[in-house]
Amino acid sequence: MIxxxxxxxxxxxxxxVMAWVNYLGEEVYRLNVExxxxxxxxxxxxxxxxxxxxxxxxxxxxxxxVADISVIWLRRGHNLQSIRDRLKEIHGKDxxxxxxxxxxxxxxxxxRLIQYFAGEHTHWIDKLEHSNPSKIYQLQCASSVGFHIxxxxxxxxxxxxxxxxxxxxxxxxxxxxxxTFLFPDSNKGGYGLYTALVEMETVDHLPETFFPCLFQSCVxxxxxxxxxxxxGEAYTMAIFSQSNVETQVDFRYYSxxxxxxxxxNLPKAILERIQKLMELLNLTTGSLDVVKATxxxxxxxxxxxSGQFGMVSIPCNYHLEKKLAQKLIxxxxxxKEAIK
Numbered sequence: 124m125i126x127x128x129x130x131x132x133x134x135x136x137x138x139x140v141m142a143w144v145n146y147l148g149e150e151v152y153r154l155n156v157e158x159x160x161x162x163x164x165x166x167x168x169x170x171x172x173x174x175x176x177x178x179x180x181x182x183x184x185x186x187x188x189v190a191d192i193s194v195i196w197l198r199r200g201h202n203l204q205s206i207r208d209r210l211k212e213i214h215g216k217d218x219x220x221x222x223x224x225x226x227x228x229x230x231x232x233x234x235r236l237i238q239y240f241a242g243e244h245t246h247w248i249d250k251l252e253h254s255n256p257s258k259i260y261q262l263q264c265a266s267s268v269g270f271h272i273x274x275x276x277x278x279x280x281x282x283x284x285x286x287x288x289x290x291x292x293x294x295x296x297x298x299x300x301x302x303t304f305l306f307p308d309s310n311k312g313g314y315g316l317y318t319a320l321v322e323m324e325t326v327d328h329l330p331e332t333f334f335p336c337l338f339q340s341c342v343x344x345x346x347x348x349x350x351x352x353x354x355g356e357a358y359t360m361a362i363f364s365q366s367n368v369e370t371q372v373d374f375r376y377y378s379x380x381x382x383x384x385x386x387x388n389l390p391k392a393i394l395e396r397i398q399k400l401m402e403l404l405n406l407t408t409g410s411l412d413v414v415k416a417t418x419x420x421x422x423x424x425x426x427x428x429s430g431q432f433g434m435v436s437i438p439c440n441y442h443l444e445k446k447l448a449q450k451l452i453x454x455x456x457x458x459k460e461a462i463k
Contacts, residue, residue, distance in 0.1 A: 124152055124191050125451045128234075129198040131155040136433050136444065137198050143448030149455055152187055154179065156199065156230075168236065177240035189237060193458035194246040194451050197254055199429055244461075246454045253405040254428050258299060258337070261404065265423035268399040269392075271416075272423055273339040281329045284321070284338060293341035294321045301427055342424075343417045348387060350397065350411040351432040351443055354450060357397050357411075358443060360435045361387035384438040393421050401426075408447075410435075 125144060129137040137153065144151045158181050169178040169186060178186035231251075238251055262272045276287050277299060288294050297318040321338065347362040363383045389397075393413075400423070401409065410430025414422045436443035 124187060124193060125149060125455050126152045126154060126187075126192050126195045127198055128154055128156075128195065131157045134199060136431065139433070139444035140196075140198075140448050140451070143445045144451060147448060147452055149452050151451070154181065168233065177236075179237070189240045189245075190242060192241050192245045194248065194454035195237075195241065196248045196447075196451060197251065197429070244458065248408055248450075249406050249428060255300075256404050256406075256426075256428070258425050261400075261425055262423070264403045265396075265400050268396045268403065270396055270400070270413075270423035271420045273342055275337065275339045277335055277337050279335040280332050281326065282331075284326050284329065287338055288321065288323065288326060291340035294338050295319060295341050296321050296336055296338050299335075299337045342414045342422050345415045345417045345419075346387075348389075348411075348413040348415060348421075349435055350389070350413060351430075351435045351441075352397060352401055352406070352409050352411060352426075353443065353446060354407050355398060357389055357394050358432075358435055358439065358441045359387040359389050360439050361385050361415075384434075386439040386441075390421075396421075 127137055127141065141151050141153060169180060177189045179189060180186045234251055238247065241247075259275065259277070262275060266272050274287075274291060276283060278284060278287075284294075295318050298316050320341065344365055347364045349360045349362060351358045361384070363385075397411065401407070404426065406426070406428055409426045409428045410432055411426045412424040414424060416422050432443050435441060
């Protein structure tokens, strides 16, 4: 069986891949994080008294033997949003954060159980322990395979930021982990954590110490590249972010017309670096952000193992949803052949 870990709302990529799997003649089982953390969810893992049979059961579906899973696509991990919303209404802040941390650990442990009982015969795209590599580790690995990388510092004090800015001139800040959106009030808008230019005036107003933040030297961009890597192949889209003042620092931040997004052919040497990097990170898929700088250098920024690829697939006619479905099906059919 093909299994996809995803979320119930807003992930059209999962829907598209599942549609292709069905169209191409195979079945697929979708397990959303909401299936075992939502207010109306019905989910259980069944371990028999022999300690050998381990099944997943959701709602009124028949049990799925974990041993029968041929491939698991870890599309999306947990976010505990439904639990978070309920706890906010009935508990104080200290209790809320402590309990959220505990529940997060519980969900991770449950997912690890599925990975353990699935066994070596189940192929993961990709394994849980490789699903969130540190950005600093990514940069270190990228440099080791020949990529240029921006100078980076994580600090909690103003003096370091001043020294860093004096050395590099233009600097930016962004989250140490993947960016997210914050919604303090579900009935109102939220806040997006985008990459931002750090002006001297901003540094002047910083307190002497603050929560640790990541700062990087600002790369002078010719064009931005969003690359979806799929098992050795790199499907690349060029984003002409520098043509719009709103998107020059972060191409996702714009209020008007969207920039041009077009297919892009990577030089062979850059493709080889990407292949080596993903091998080092133990990733077979992921969305990479790379900048082609004004001096011609290819500068690696980061890779998101579960990043969106519909934004690359559709404008560039890469049909990545179909390609991924075909990869999933190939593992399923290999398993069936092995059992015969």
